[in-house]
Amino acid sequence: MSALTARLDDIKAQGRAALIGYLPVGYPTVKDSIRAMETMVEAGVDIVEVGLPYSDPVLDGPTIQIAAEHALRHGTRVPDVFPAVKAVAATGAPTVVMSYFNPMLKYGIDRFAQALAEAGGVGVITPDLTPESGHEWITAAKAHDLDRIFLVAPSSTPERLHLTAEASTGFVYAASLMGVTGARASVGEAAERLVLATREAGATHVCLGLGVSTGAQAAQVARYSDGIIVGSALVSCLTAHSSIDDGLAALRTKVAELAAGVRGNA
Amino acid sequence: MAALDELTDAYDKARADPEFFAALERLGREYSGRPSIMTEVPRFAQHAGGARVFLKREDLNHTGSHKINNVLGQALLTKRIGKTRVIAETGAGQHGVATATAAALMDLECVVYMGEEDTQRQALNVARMRLLGATVVPVTTGSRTLRDAINEAYRDWVANVDTTNYVFGTAAGPHPFPAMVRDFQRVIGLESREQMLALGGLPDVVLACVGGGSNAIGMFDAFLDDVDVRLIGCEAAGDGVSTGRHAASIQGGSPGVLHGSRSYVLQNDDGQTIESHSISAGLDYPGVGPQHAWLSDMGRAEYWPISDAEAMEAFRLLCRKEGIMPAIETAHALAGAMRAGQELGPDATLLVNLSGRGDKDVATAAAYFDLLPEEAQ
Numbered sequence: 101m102s103a104l105t106a107r108l109d110d111i112k113a114q115g116r117a118a119l120i121g122y123l124p125v126g127y128p129t130v131k132d133s134i135r136a137m138e139t140m141v142e143a144g145v146d147i148v149e150v151g152l153p154y155s156d157p158v159l160d161g162p163t164i165q166i167a168a169e170h171a172l173r174h175g176t177r178v179p180d181v182f183p184a185v186k187a188v189a190a191t192g193a194p195t196v197v198m199s200y201f202n203p204m205l206k207y208g209i210d211r212f213a214q215a216l217a218e219a220g221g222v223g224v225i226t227p228d229l230t231p232e233s234g235h236e237w238i239t240a241a242k243a244h245d246l247d248r249i250f251l252v253a254p255s256s257t258p259e260r261l262h263l264t265a266e267a268s269t270g271f272v273y274a275a276s277l278m279g280v281t282g283a284r285a286s287v288g289e290a291a292e293r294l295v296l297a298t299r300e301a302g303a304t305h306v307c308l309g310l311g312v313s314t315g316a317q318a319a320q321v322a323r324y325s326d327g328i329i330v331g332s333a334l335v336s337c338l339t340a341h342s343s344i345d346d347g348l349a350a351l352r353t354k355v356a357e358l359a360a361g362v363r364g365n366a
Numbered sequence: 367m368a369a370l371d372e373l374t375d376a377y378d379k380a381r382a383d384p385e386f387f388a389a390l391e392r393l394g395r396e397y398s399g400r401p402s403i404m405t406e407v408p409r410f411a412q413h414a415g416g417a418r419v420f421l422k423r424e425d426l427n428h429t430g431s432h433k434i435n436n437v438l439g440q441a442l443l444t445k446r447i448g449k450t451r452v453i454a455e456t457g458a459g460q461h462g463v464a465t466a467t468a469a470a471l472m473d474l475e476c477v478v479y480m481g482e483e484d485t486q487r488q489a490l491n492v493a494r495m496r497l498l499g500a501t502v503v504p505v506t507t508g509s510r511t512l513r514d515a516i517n518e519a520y521r522d523w524v525a526n527v528d529t530t531n532y533v534f535g536t537a538a539g540p541h542p543f544p545a546m547v548r549d550f551q552r553v554i555g556l557e558s559r560e561q562m563l564a565l566g567g568l569p570d571v572v573l574a575c576v577g578g579g580s581n582a583i584g585m586f587d588a589f590l591d592d593v594d595v596r597l598i599g600c601e602a603a604g605d606g607v608s609t610g611r612h613a614a615s616i617q618g619g620s621p622g623v624l625h626g627s628r629s630y631v632l633q634n635d636d637g638q639t640i641e642s643h644s645i646s647a648g649l650d651y652p653g654v655g656p657q658h659a660w661l662s663d664m665g666r667a668e669y670w671p672i673s674d675a676e677a678m679e680a681f682r683l684l685c686r687k688e689g690i691m692p693a694i695e696t697a698h699a700l701a702g703a704m705r706a707g708q709e710l711g712p713d714a715t716l717l718v719n720l721s722g723r724g725d726k727d728v729a730t731a732a733a734y735f736d737l738l739p740e741e742a743q
Contacts, residue, residue, distance in 0.1 A: 155639040156513065156624065158520045165507055178636045202623045206637030228626070230367055255368035255527055 104147065104194045104222045104247050104270040108305045108326055111146060117322035117362045119144060120307055121355065122198065122331035123338075124151035125184040126176025127167040132344045134187045136351055140334065141191040143352040144359025148188045149225060149329065152181050152199040159227040159251075159275075163332040167339065178207050182219040189220030196249065196270070198225040204237070213240035223247025223270050231267030238267065249273050252298050254290040261301035271305035271327060272298050276312075295325045318361025330358055369527040374542040376447045381549070386442065393438045394553065397471070398428040402554075404561040405720075409687035410700075414707025417714040420569065421690070422558045424581065424721050431693065431722030432554060432581045433464035437533060439550035441468035444531040451475040451530040455519040457484055457512035457577070458648030458695060459491025460722055461535030466500035468533075476500040479518040481511035484647045491726050509641040512651045516625055536578025537655035540626030544583075544655050551584025558717060559588045569717040571596040571706050575698040576669065577613070577649035579658045581721035586667060596668065599658060600702035602644035602695075603671035613642035615654040616662050616669040624652065629659040645674040645730065648695040648722075676701040678734055681724065693722035694730065 101109075111118045121140040125133050137148055153168035153176055160168070181197055189195045197216060204212045204224075216224065223246045229237060231250050241248045247270030252261055254276075265272055276291035291308055298306045307327030312318055314333075321328050337350040380386040394400035402423045411419040424432040437454075444452055452474050456462030462478040469476035478495055482504040485492050495502050508514040516539075523532040537547040562569055572589055574582035576599035589595045604612035612618055615630040622631035624639060632640040632652035642652040661667035680700035685691050692700060696719075703718045710716075724731065732738050 154637075155508070156517055158517045158625075159524070161521075162507070169508065172638060202631070202633065202639075203637035205623055206633065206635070228623075253368065253524075257368060257371065260367060260371070 102222055102245070102247050102270055104196065105305070107147060107194045108271060112326060116364065117325055118146040118307065118327035119318070119355070119359050119362045120147040120149055120327050120329040121145035121334055122149040122151055122329060123334055124153050124164065124167050124171055125181050126153055126171030126174065127335070127338065128170065128344065129174065130176060130180045130184065134184050135344070136338060136348060137184065137188045138191055139348050139351055140355050141188065141193045143355035145355055146193060147327070148193050148195045149331070150181060150184050150188060150195060150197050151331075152178065152197055152203055154200040154203055157200065161332055163335050163339065167335050178203050179215070182215050185216060185219040185221040194222045195220065196223045196225055196247065197221055198227065201226060201229045209236050210240040210243065213244040213246055217244040217246055221246065223249055225249040225273055227251055231263050234267070251275055252294065254294050258297070258301065261298055265298060265301040265303035268303065271307045272303040273329065274298055274306050274308045274325070275310045276308045291321065292324050315357040315361035318358045319364055322362045322364060328358070328362055369523060369532070370540055370542070372447070373531070376443060377542050377546050380443055380446060386446070390439050390442055393442070394435065398434045398438065399426060400553065401557045402426055404558070404565065405690075407684070407688045407690070410684055411707065413683050413687070414704045414716065415710060415714070416712035417707035417710055417716050419703055419707065419716045419718060420562065420565070421718050421720040422554060422585070424554060424719060425690070425692065425696070425723035429460070429464045429467050430725060431460040431464070432551060432584065432719070433461045433535060434467065435553055435584070436535065436547050436550040436580060437461070437464040437468045440531070440533040440546070441465075441472050441474065444474060444533070445472055447531065449529055449531045451477070451526065452533045453477045453479065453519050453522050453530055454533045454535060455479050455512065455515040456535065457481070457515070457650055458646065458693070459484070459488040459495070459726060460648060460693070462500070462502070463491050463494050463498070465533050466495040466498035469500060470498050477522065478502050479505050479515040479522070481505050481509070481515050483510040484512065484515070487647050487730060488726055490729070511642070512647070513639065536580040537583045537657060538578040538625060538627055538629065538653055544627060544657055547580050548583045548587060548657060551580050552587050554581065554584040554719060555586060555588030558585060562717060567715070568592055568595055569715040570710065571598060571714065572717045573598045573600060573699045573702045573706065574719040575600045575649060575695050575721060576654060576658060577602065577651050577695065578653070579655035581719050583655060583657050585719040586661070590666065597661070597666065598702055598706060599667055599669045600672045600698040601669055602646055602649035602677070602698055603673045604643040604645070606673055607671045611643040612671065613644040613649050613651060614671040615652060616658060617671045619652070627653075627656045629656040630654050645677065645734070646694040646698065648693065649698065670702050670705070672698040672701045678731070680704055681731060682735065690720070691724035692720055693724050694727045696721045
């Protein structure tokens with residue numbers, strides 16, 4: 101059993117949902133992005149998702165795209181993700197990478213998997229890779245004991261839910277709103293139907309992303325999902341402040357609010 | 367994925383339905399003016415080594431380019447699956463104009479994403495789309511060109527898939543687009559082959575410009591089994607492939623995945639997409655359709671880099687010698703024909719897909735040739 105699955109099992113046994121926090125490496129700098137990820141863990145994030153900036157992030161909204169563009173413009177490279185993972189994994193939080201496929205392909209799929217495993221990473225979320233096109237990645241992930249996390253959406257057919265649940269390990273990433281990442285005013289009931297349908301299709305753990313930004317939303321979603329993935333709302337804490345210390349303070353407050361939410365204390 | 371699965375399924379059913387292609391053929395004949403004619407251009411040919419040069423006149427189609435062939439097919443498909451809204455990306459604006467046109471014809475809501483830089487380069491086409499009732503959304507992210515317009519269109523599609531079909535403009539992107547766009551553009555090659563046979567025989571060389579590659583694949587497809595016919599795709603080399611400022615994905619890129627297809631991509635060592643450069647907005651794309659990558663790898667087609675300067679010289683010559691103003695995209699294929707003709711000499715017969723007309727490029731070309739009055743500069 102992977103460290104990620106064990107952690108999700110453990111959290112489920114506590115009768116709550118996991119809080120999974122996303123931040124891109126390299127925003128505002130590689131060093132400060134690592135500090136921000138460590139801060140998230142201190143403030144109550146259970147699992148960290150380290151984003152690898154990509155030039156064409158079609159499944160991310162404007163907040164994350166702007167941060168990714170900034171990171172790339174300031175020289176963030178693919179190998180920067182590994183020390184970030186290593187530092188975050190050292191906090192004890194299971195650490196996964198979210199990466200679009202082409203940077204992994206160019207780096208070498210197996211080489212990427214090996215470096216990630218050596219850094220202490222536990223898996224990769226691949227937003228633009230489908231299980232049927234993912235043989236090379238799945239093979240490498242198996243070889244290096246990494247979890248492979250694929251996405252489902254409310255538009256996914258029952259066949260696709262089955263296919264994705266079967267191919268995924270750790271958890272299945274349910275994109276709760278049709279659309280791209282970004283904080284939304286309401287999370288919608290399509291999300292609950294999607295989580296239930298994905299579980300019915302065979303997934304043990306289903307974590308919900310895209311749209312959660314407040315403790316109240318987290319509390320609502322925590323009633324039916326195994327984990328809540330928050331990205332844009334956390335990145336916004338950093339973009340809203342020109343000083344990194346102010347940004348980290350805002351991040352700490354936001355994570356604490358969300359962490360209370362997943363425990364039903366919104 | 368659901369949207370792509372649904373579209374693949376709908377297209378497979380449509381493809382098996384003779385009525386679908388009959389309706390498309392009728393639209394081609396009665397709406398866009400098919401078949402397009404074949405024009406021999408002897409005065410231009412003097413600059414192509416004296417070879418015989420024939421132009422397939424897709425520029426004479428309604429809306430001024432080959433783009434209408436594909437758009438009518440995808441708009442018919444949209445009606446067939448009961449969606450009420452279409453979105454499109456556009457670079458030069460030709461695909462956007464064609465989509466806006468088909469949307470007006472078939473009573474569909476239409477939103478076109480266009481890089482902000484392109485809305486400035488192609489202001490006339492922005493106005494055309496708006497006159498046709500479309501909403502044009504300038505895209506301000508990234509390089510503010512075609513690739514960013516595609517990113518935004520994808521985001522719209524994912525968010526609005528219940529009502530919306532994505533009318534994709536080129537033979538790239540995820541399945542089923544490369545196959546579907548080729549099928550809708552095949553008419554170019556099929557007509558050309560017949561026309562050339564009626565004129566005395568198959569050409570020695572067939573040329574077309576390649577950005578994503580839709581007009582080229584539509585032209586090449588009918589000639590793939592004619593092993594004696596050389597197929598040459600002309601990529602935009604901008605300032606020259608060696609300068610790094612170009613859009614020649616096959617000649618100057620490497621294998622990668624962009625926008626859902628595995629092909630040649632302009633990318634750095636990290637797999638980050640590099641900005642492309644070309645005087646032609648329609649070729650200014652850092653990827654290329656996967657069929658072209660395959661034709662190149664198997665050696666069936668050649669891909670030549672054509673610089674901005676070579677393309678503009680061919681543009682000027684076709685205007686001056688034949689009274690035909692090509693799109694700057696198309697001028698890359700004409701420059702390729704000049705090079706091929708000089709290499710092969712007067713016995714050769716060259717067929718060029720004249721994929722679009724140059725009205726939209728008047729401002730760019732006038733500035734390039736320094737023809738604008740001072741106060742307009």
